[in-house]
Amino acid sequence: MVNAFSKTALESEPDLAGRQDHNGITFADVNAFQPAVLKGDQQNSLQLVAAGGEVPKTKTVYVDIGHCTSGERNPLGVGGSDQGFAGPGYSECDINKAVGKELMKELKNMGLYVVPTWDVNNPPPPVPKSQDLDRRIDTVNRDVAKYGDDAVYVSIHHDSDTTKQGGQCVFYAATKREESQVLARSIQANAWQVREREGVKDCINPDTATGKGYLDGLRRTNAIGVLIEGANVQNPRDRALMPQSRFQQLEAKGIAQGIFNYFNLRPGQERPYSSAIRQRFGL
Numbered sequence: 001m002v003n004a005f006s007k008t009a010l011e012s013e014p015d016l017a018g019r020q021d022h023n024g025i026t027f028a029d030v031n032a033f034q035p036a037v038l039k040g041d042q043q044n045s046l047q048l049v050a051a052g053g054e055v056p057k058t059k060t061v062y063v064d065i066g067h068c069t070s071g072e073r074n075p076l077g078v079g080g081s082d083q084g085f086a087g088p089g090y091s092e093c094d095i096n097k098a099v100g101k102e103l104m105k106e107l108k109n110m111g112l113y114v115v116p117t118w119d120v121n122n123p124p125p126p127v128p129k130s131q132d133l134d135r136r137i138d139t140v141n142r143d144v145a146k147y148g149d150d151a152v153y154v155s156i157h158h159d160s161d162t163t164k165q166g167g168q169c170v171f172y173a174a175t176k177r178e179e180s181q182v183l184a185r186s187i188q189a190n191a192w193q194v195r196e197r198e199g200v201k202d203c204i205n206p207d208t209a210t211g212k213g214y215l216d217g218l219r220r221t222n223a224i225g226v227l228i229e230g231a232n233v234q235n236p237r238d239r240a241l242m243p244q245s246r247f248q249q250l251e252a253k254g255i256a257q258g259i260f261n262y263f264n265l266r267p268g269q270e271r272p273y274s275s276a277i278r279q280r281f282g283l
């Protein structure tokens with residue numbers, strides 16, 4: 001029953017399958033998709049944590065909505081010039097923001113403490129890309145320094161992957177391999193759908209597999225973290241799903257559940273919390 005949320009989030013929405021939106025995109029049937037079904041050795045201890053378990057205490061999630069905030073502010077006044085991929089009638093930034101907002105709502109509802117790397121309702125002034133990345137990383141590291149280490153970092157992206165295969169992939173820092181993979185597995189075990197990628201089990205990739213060979217946001221943040229590529233705009237089905245709010249909710253719920261389960265697997269030691277932590281969590 002790990003994926004007990006799969007239907008309930010969708011049932012109240014009207015059925016859009018087969019209809020077209022104003023961009024001429026035919027809506028795929030979201031209800032036809034089920035979150036990943038666990039198989040073989042995926043059915044490990046990760047899955048024994050009930051979805052309705054204890055609310056983790058003193059846990060923080062840094063939510064990093066990818067793109068949107070670097071470069072010159074565009075003439076429409078929203079976001080920066082870095083929009084990620086350009087989809088049909090939407091950008092990657094649009095989808096990252098929509099999913100990121102849903103994710104933060106879900107995490108808060110689960111009792112987790114959420115710190116965004118930037119405020120989606122009040123974006124920071126645009127700066128060059130490298131400065132923008134530094135700014136995001138600094139936000140996380142300042143917070144980690146103050147409040148301690150019961151935290152994870154998740155960077156929300158959507159992919160433009162020329163393999164055209166649909167579904168979700170995650171990347172982790174090869175320098176933090178062991179623990180990051182636990183988080184990555186927990187997230188992929190609850191994904192709306194895991195991308196099928198030849199030779200990459202469950203589409204869990206080290207950042208060395210990227211074109212750049214590393215991901216700064218994962219390596220330089222002082223937290224266990226993953227970068228999530230939630231769906232692939234080059235896949236016709238994913239391209240049609242991504243702008244749908246009920247799909248965005250489904251994707252966000254899967255990610256949130258994976259984070260929640262990870263924290264339940266890693267309850268942390270009983271310890272004398274610092275006064276800063278006690279203040280944050282009202283202990």
Ligand SMILES: [Zn+2]
Nearest residue numbers: 066084157158
């Ligand atoms: Zn991206």
